[in-house]
Amino acid sequence: MSGYDGADRRGPDDRRRSGGDDRRGGTDRRDARGRQRGAARSRGEQSRTAQAPSQRRRWSDPARTAAFDVLREVDGSDAYANLVLPPLLRERRIAGRDAAFATELAYGTLRLRGRYDAVLARCVDRPLDRLDAAVLDVLRLGTHQLLGMRVPTHAAVSETVGLARDRVGAGASQFVNAVLRRVAGTSLDAWLDELRTDAPDPVTAAAVVGSHPVWIARALREALAGDGRDPAELDALLDADNAAPRVTLVARPGLVTADEIRDGAPDGLRLDPGRWLPTALVLAGQDPLSVPAVADGRAGVQDEGSQAVALALAAAPLDGRDARWLDLCAGPGGKASLLAALAAQRGATVVANEVAPHRANLVRKALRAVPDGVVERVRTGDGREVGAQEPGAYDRVLVDAPCTGLGALRRRPESRWRRTPADLTVLTGLQRELLGSALDAVRVGGVVAYVTCSPHLAETRVVVDDVLRRRTVDGVPDAERLDAREAVRTVVTPGADIPLGDREDVQLWPHVHGTDAMHLTLLRRTR
């Protein structure tokens, strides 16, 4: 081990100087194994043999530097990686394979941070929280290249050591070199066996190997069991959270069809049918905005699970008037636009409510292709007040409640490390109030869809049970559960045999359905 003590010895000017050279990126010179072909030559470096060892690899390559900068931004400013990385790649003109490499490196490292920290803790002679945070991020990036990507050991170590030298300092680079060689000395399978064996109990083992906080692994295991599934599926579920999700498009009914999207797509763009829904198309890798229908709002980017719950609300059986629909928590407008497209076909109108003004603006933008007159208004306000302000005014109401997002962890690489059990207390209180307001806002006989992108039982079944209990008079609640499975089955592609369990509510799962873990309960107001 080197004598590096974890301190960042360079001043900020040094850091700025070494970081200011990133615009050299943008060439498509990376080979399939993560090496940059001719990178040294393109930087005008001397040949390796002509250099003194201390001068070797003065610059790290742009893709690794970009991934490192994203990790620092996520760690230091609580930023969201998927908001930081794309503009950073554009600004530095990093494209093609380099962009794909930087994206996999940044997102994969963030997702698998828990697993890699457990490995690194076995290779470093002090607690990880005593390392300089930048050094720890460099080590995580190197470990992901070694254990999570197919980068050859030599390239992974030497390029990461170069990154450490550039971004942190020479002392750190020796330390990084020593630690990464220890990581590389054991295979991924052997590391995982060791982590599993050392864990105090099976859930902790699954959490460490599957790179989730233990409290989340425990909650997901309970949710699987609560949905009648085998808790042993936990490993598969955690694995699914660690895989990059595919980009799924929605063809908004009446505005465009899946076939029309395909016909209008640029040459060479691959669009496959969705797994469950006729409205869904899967895009292979490209920028969704290159699809004309996405650019003009007739289509959008939307997970198939999100499409399914919105379509199911519109398909739920309803007696009598079906003229006014409400989306109580609409921002940024994905489900509101799908509902509005359906409402246009059925002669209904939609009110979209959102508490955050900037997100209400996103809803307006998302609704731009919906025919005039269908959207009654986009209202900026607290959804908890709508029930009291407009009692019984709506025929269908969607409550897509703010939640922990534990069902969409694969989309937000860092979020699992930010969430805490304390978030549940705040969110579940809000969820109860929003569902109560929705039940007040719907007419007798009307339908409410309670939706979360979390399978956590405290956010799903417990909220619904509790709200119904509070609305009970003489032992009878004023709303009843409908069979949400039936509603979902009516909207899936004919012949698609979607597994939906044996409860009336629907819980989708990434490892089973390939969707986010969306929850749907359908309720009918009875009095």
Ligand SMILES: C[S@@+](CC[C@H](N)C(=O)[O-])C[C@H]1O[C@@H](n2cnc3c(N)ncnc32)[C@H](O)[C@@H]1O
């Ligand atoms: C899960 S997101 C909704 C996603 C949206 N339905 C879609 O498909 O694009 C929850 C939304 O609820 C909003 N929200 C939070 N508290 C709210 C409240 N008290 N009233 C209304 N909306 C609220 C959040 O700002 C967020 O935009």
